[in-house]
Amino acid sequence: MTEPLYRAEQLTRRYRNGGTEVLALDNVDLTIEPGRRLGIVGESGSGKSTLVRLLAGLDRPTSGRIWFEGTEITSLPERRLGFLRAAVQMVFQDPRSSLNPRMRVGDIITEPLRSRLVRRQLPGGVDHATRLAEVLEAVDLPADSGGRYPHEFSGGQRQRIAIARALAPKPEILIADEPVSALDVSVRAQVLNLLTDLVAAQGLTLIVVSHDLMVVRHLCDQLAVMRAGRIVEQGDTETVYTRPGTDYTRALLAAIPRIRTAG
Amino acid sequence: MSLLEVRDLRVSFGRRKIEAVRGVDFEIAEGQRLGVIGESGSGKTVTALALMGLLPDNATATGSVRLRGNEIIGAPEVALARLRGDAVSMVFQEPMTALDPTMRVGRQVAEVLRLHQGAESGPARDRVVSMLAEVGLTDPTRIADAYPHQLSGGQRQRVVLAMALINSPDLVVCDEPTTALDVTVQALVLQKLDEVLTASGAACLFISHDLAVVSQVCDRVLVMLDGEVVEAGTVAELFTDATHPYTRGLVATARLELTRPGQRLPTVEDFYAPEARLGERA
Numbered sequence: 001m002t003e004p005l006y007r008a009e010q011l012t013r014r015y016r017n018g019g020t021e022v023l024a025l026d027n028v029d030l031t032i033e034p035g036r037r038l039g040i041v042g043e044s045g046s047g048k049s050t051l052v053r054l055l056a057g058l059d060r061p062t063s064g065r066i067w068f069e070g071t072e073i074t075s076l077p078e079r080r081l082g083f084l085r086a087a088v089q090m091v092f093q094d095p096r097s098s099l100n101p102r103m104r105v106g107d108i109i110t111e112p113l114r115s116r117l118v119r120r121q122l123p124g125g126v127d128h129a130t131r132l133a134e135v136l137e138a139v140d141l142p143a144d145s146g147g148r149y150p151h152e153f154s155g156g157q158r159q160r161i162a163i164a165r166a167l168a169p170k171p172e173i174l175i176a177d178e179p180v181s182a183l184d185v186s187v188r189a190q191v192l193n194l195l196t197d198l199v200a201a202q203g204l205t206l207i208v209v210s211h212d213l214m215v216v217r218h219l220c221d222q223l224a225v226m227r228a229g230r231i232v233e234q235g236d237t238e239t240v241y242t243r244p245g246t247d248y249t250r251a252l253l254a255a256i257p258r259i260r261t262a263g
Numbered sequence: 264m265s266l267l268e269v270r271d272l273r274v275s276f277g278r279r280k281i282e283a284v285r286g287v288d289f290e291i292a293e294g295q296r297l298g299v300i301g302e303s304g305s306g307k308t309v310t311a312l313a314l315m316g317l318l319p320d321n322a323t324a325t326g327s328v329r330l331r332g333n334e335i336i337g338a339p340e341v342a343l344a345r346l347r348g349d350a351v352s353m354v355f356q357e358p359m360t361a362l363d364p365t366m367r368v369g370r371q372v373a374e375v376l377r378l379h380q381g382a383e384s385g386p387a388r389d390r391v392v393s394m395l396a397e398v399g400l401t402d403p404t405r406i407a408d409a410y411p412h413q414l415s416g417g418q419r420q421r422v423v424l425a426m427a428l429i430n431s432p433d434l435v436v437c438d439e440p441t442t443a444l445d446v447t448v449q450a451l452v453l454q455k456l457d458e459v460l461t462a463s464g465a466a467c468l469f470i471s472h473d474l475a476v477v478s479q480v481c482d483r484v485l486v487m488l489d490g491e492v493v494e495a496g497t498v499a500e501l502f503t504d505a506t507h508p509y510t511r512g513l514v515a516t517a518r519l520e521l522t523r524p525g526q527r528l529p530t531v532e533d534f535y536a537p538e539a540r541l542g543e544r545a
Contacts (some may be wrong), residue, residue, distance in 0.1 A: 189528040255450035257475040261499040
């Protein structure tokens, strides 16, 4: 049997918030096979963002372990996580806060390539200008975008910049945390199409976090439903979507606003 | 006479007089609910601010906005302050910025009541608690004594809704009231909004970029594009007989469920090319 891309065992994460303790993640087990597209859905506070932050190595679990391609990452010090930083890239919800307004787009996109940790993992002599041109083309932004600043772009274009930055170090895994929630519905379709195309063209493994089941259904072939720090339902997206196994999933499905024409 | 009459409303900003709203006309009758959809920058919010008399100082508004026959454009601040919160009220996108973080929410709701009706604190509190219950908050006395940061996003937005409705206004302006909320909470807030509007008989101007959300509350919809109303009609009409290509694009992008997962989604550009828009602007 081949080793899964990610294997997580009994992940628990507690936060201290003032005097109270919050159990954000409660004994979660998870396996992700390479090339899959996993959607994680749930309401605010269900632990979905905490889970992906742990997978990306941006945070450490209170207890539990994570293996990435067979290597345990939960016990490694930051200086030895370079391979993970190069292989896993993230796109966040709001490109207004995830892009530095004082940096030119070209510098933003090539920044991961300049990281000491990531640089060592990349094949020697990656030309930054060439890679910049490649990823700008991949996300369908004008070739001269590199010299401009984020505020000169619209919301949808800024999310493309964030995606281009994530693609720059040629990652194996793309983690998108609410990638279209801050965007207009009219722009949402473009960014979703872009993600679908990129994942197919570059053979990426995709992890999408969203409170919107329709977005996840469109992008992902596997689905995990989270509530209060636990995965309450997991499986093939179409199965969960058409035959939800828990009342909670049914409630999430019922909450999707549908166009109402009666009355 | 309609409750609200907007005639040739134009709003421009700054010294260069850049027009954000370019000649908008519409009416809202008593108790009617009108949705406004369009993307960021289409002029929806500026239109709403103009009819509340809340435009920033660097904005110039021309044309006419009449609420119950009272002209809003150019009216003195004193007259506007009397109308706001009483005849017309507003629910904003982000409840955390609409609420004062240092004040218990019950007092904030009571403030609206005291300003406009001169109510005493004791009876005002009873009204506040019953209003909080009306917007679907369980345990309203506890909520009234809480500070905004102690409440969830959905609870905060319902507090703002209670504030907007407590003086039984004729018109409630909602600007993206559920955009910052989770889908489940959004469904609940929309349902409560629908209930309280029905109960009070207030008219509503509901702004959103999401046609599906607008259709939960409104029957009639205006479509705004680059500061102009390009289409108006019922939700059903927009679906079957949209005349403007941009509207057809919006309708297509609003329905993710019609596309098979993984297949290409229709975009607005499939219907309405940006080249044509640039040409129009030039």
